[in-house]
Amino acid sequence: MNSLTKEGICPMYSPKIIEHFQNPRKAGKIPDADGIATIAEGCGDIFRFYVKIRNNRLEKVGYEVKGCPVAIACCSMTATLAEGKSLADAMMITNEVVEKALGGLPPEKKHCSNLAADALYEAIQDYLYKRALAGNTAPAASGDDWRYMYLPRDVPDSKGNRR
């Protein structure tokens, strides 16, 4: 029976989802976070991301999640992908990137379980917004200057995609 369910005849959970669900990476809140965002859409699940930023890099990423196994795995994968990246690169992590990294998601889970990357993006935006409020509107020195400014959610990214 195990071989039936584990070899992928049951399409529910990929081995990677199960692995991240069992051992979620980087879970937990960051008390002195620079940016925080919560997404609670869809089915009652809650995704909350924390970012600690240093020199325009995600020095630390943490999260809290209340949700199904897929939601937990998405948070774990998102945090794993994001930590250590520059803000610009981290903002390029989309839900689709997370899905691919997990080896695919069950179709019925796609829209409500896969919101971790959105929450991360919003947490980075929260940091940029707070920075702007504090009067620091100067783009950081980097090739991706414009990305280091606060962007309301529906401003298109460099490829013209709206989030």
Added chain:
Amino acid sequence: MIYLDHAATTPLHPEVAAVMYDVMQKCYGNPSTTYTIGREARELLENARKQVADLICAQPEEIIFTSGGTESDFLALWGVVCSHKEQGSKKGRGSHIITSSIEHHAVLNNSANLAKYLDCTVTYLPVDGDGLIDPADVKQAIRSDTTLISIMHANNEIGTIEPIEEIASIAREEGVPFHIDAVQTVGHIPVDVNKLGVDLLSLSGHKFYGPKGVGALYVRQGTPFTSLLQGGGQERGYRSGTENLPGIVGLGKAAVIAQRDMEKEQQRLEKLRDALIKGIEEQIPGARLNGHRTKRLPHNVNFAFPNIEGESLLLGLDLQGIAVSSGSACSTGSEEPSHVLRALGGLPDQYLNGAIRMTLGRSNTEEDITTVIEALATLVKKLNQLFSS
């Protein structure tokens, strides 16, 4: 594996499997034929009918074999309503159905279909915080055109046993046929159609160690009831179709075994159930028992945990070889919390998605209970750490 989902289905009892195998191999005759092997098949069929009737203290003529609980519920609802339609105003009854908000979907959705296709009106009675229906509500809901009352004997999710006898005496006083969905009780606790005073009763084989895809509908003699499945006229015309003989013989055998072992098994399971409840309440802060504490199926335990999703508990236990059921499956993506938990009212929102049901059975031991409590306590702690407010 520790199997804790006996309310979903049970394994086939080895003695049941043995008789079924025998019938499958040796008795291929059609019970409607009159030569020797047909007559042999007929004898097996009628013997099984008597065995099932005995389990619920009915007469064999009052048993109609079906394909399971769903079909029994369907036939009961449609059969009674259509019979009233047939008799028209003669009986002075119309097309009002009374049921509850915590029924199995076989009753809920068939009631909805009767509303849709036959213009029935349906009253869905509320339940209290423990899932109990108030017989006074039934009395109040009865109208001059009430055709049928359909209430489940015990709820499949939270295990609460409804006050069937009291409702039955009200139904009888008012002359309204009374159907119960006893899929979760038959074979587990004593069910006597006369003591309960019901007119129709649904049961299903695979819930008490019998085969899947076979069940029965009890219809008390004299109950307004019409046949829906037309064809060769089997089951006294009430359910046409060549009988599933191996299944029916298996159902009969399961009935005999259930009756034989009931008292002992019921007591044993009640003890295990209470130990499981006690262990969880002692070791897991915030755990909330769903369903009535004592008016409860001997094998049902249902708990909700705040800020945790049932599906995560289910998978977390599954990965440790423990099979349980979660109250809500977010398979649709819209994550509908169970209609039963919702109907209980008063259950705080953060509990709605976090229910799991553990239903015990023959294979479970005291040791299993200890293992499960420990595994669950550890898992809840771990998942709680993922979310703090």
